[in-house]
Amino acid sequence: MFPDPILRKKCRVVRRVDMDKARELASDMIETMDGAGGVGLAANQVGALQRVVTLHIPGDDEAIVLINPEIRDTEGEREIVEGCLSFPGYEGMVKRSITVKARWLDENGSKMKITTDELIAQALEHEVDHLNGILYTDHLLAHEKLVAAGTYMEDDEPHMHDVELEVHADHSDEGEEPEESDIEVVHSTIKFSDLYSESAVDQMRYDLRREGFLAEESxxxxxxxxxxxxxxxxxxxxxxxxxxxxxxxxxxxxx
Ligand SMILES: [Zn+2]
Incomplete structure (x- = not known):
């Protein structure tokens, strides 16, 4: 979460020999990202200085893993509303490209490339920025400041979704085929909305204002x-x- 200094650090390129570790990191990141209802997540947002990004475009079945992603080319300019899991509860108007050309390695080390626009283009720019220690607040339009999430878009979904889990615990003896009575089904809810304490949110508001990202007392x-x-x-x-x-x-x- 802002203002953790790791958000300003440059992430390191993942080498071939570290692909297994990167894969593991990515699967943790997908859990975190999906749990928080995010579109994208960069590794330094969860404390790892590796060039690993996960994206989950709303409507797509699966999240994707991008290792060592690079923006190769951009075209055009547009003003668009953006938010970030490291600034929960806020959004701001930023300038982004219309079209983005990018390449990366997938979790198997295969070379991938894309020329895209819309949300994926925005997310690619946002996440590759993260890997370089750049935050979306750096792109806020000169006359704009961060505002409470949902201010720009009335139909904006809350950034923090609670997640319902159904865990099947197998109590059968090792090596034996489990019977139905051995399986305990536990339902639980992870309240992501409770993850950030009130004092953490107050602290972030203070830090945002000190950095000049936030309008004076709204x-x-x-x-x-x-x-x-x-x-x-x-x-x-x-x-x-x-x-x-x-x-x-x-x-x-x-x-
Ligand atoms: Zn972000």
């Missing part, structure tokens, strides 16, 4: 602040008018 932010302030105040009230949360509130003793 209305919604301002009202949230005054709300939490009121809450804090209620919390420390005391029957003794001189005591407020253990602090003596005597005007004569104020420094």
């Amino acid at each position: 209305e919604s932010v301002a009202s949230e602040h005054s709300h939490s302030h009121t809450h804090t105040h209620d919390h420390v009230e005391s029957d003794d008018p001189h005591l407020d949360g253990g602090v003596l509130l005597d005007p004569e003793h104020k420094h």
Whole structure:
């Protein structure tokens, strides 16, 4: 998550001998990306400095793995709304190419290439930027700042989806064919929406504003602040008018 310094690091090229490791990393990344409802993920977003990207274009059955992806050529310019899993809850208007030519190795080491537009082009530029330590906030249009996710598009889906899991636990003895009674089915929900604590979100808002990525106190932010302030105040009230949360509130003793 922003502002973790690893997001500003350049990822290393995956060598042939490290393809197995890259494959393993990619499968973890697909889980994380799909779990968070993301379109793309770069390895440094999950703490690995490898040139590995995963993409899952909405509507496609499968996610794809891109090892050592390179943008070969771009054409045209467009302004488009973008978000990033490293900045949960925000989106911004950026400038991207219309057409993108890219090449990479797939998880088997086969050479792949594509000339594409629309969302895939945008995602390719976004993710290859990540591998070079570049964030989409670097491309924000001069007059634009980040805004709360969903501001630009009314039908925008929430960035964090909860994931329903059905786990089949096999309790049969090793080597024996499991019977139906040996299989325990456990349902669980991963609440990705709970992954980021309120304090982490507050911290990110502070860091974003300090970097100038965020507009000055917007209305919604301002009202949230005054709300939490009121809450804090209620919390420390005391029957003794001189005591407020253990602090003596005597005007004569104020420094
Ligand atoms: Zn991103």
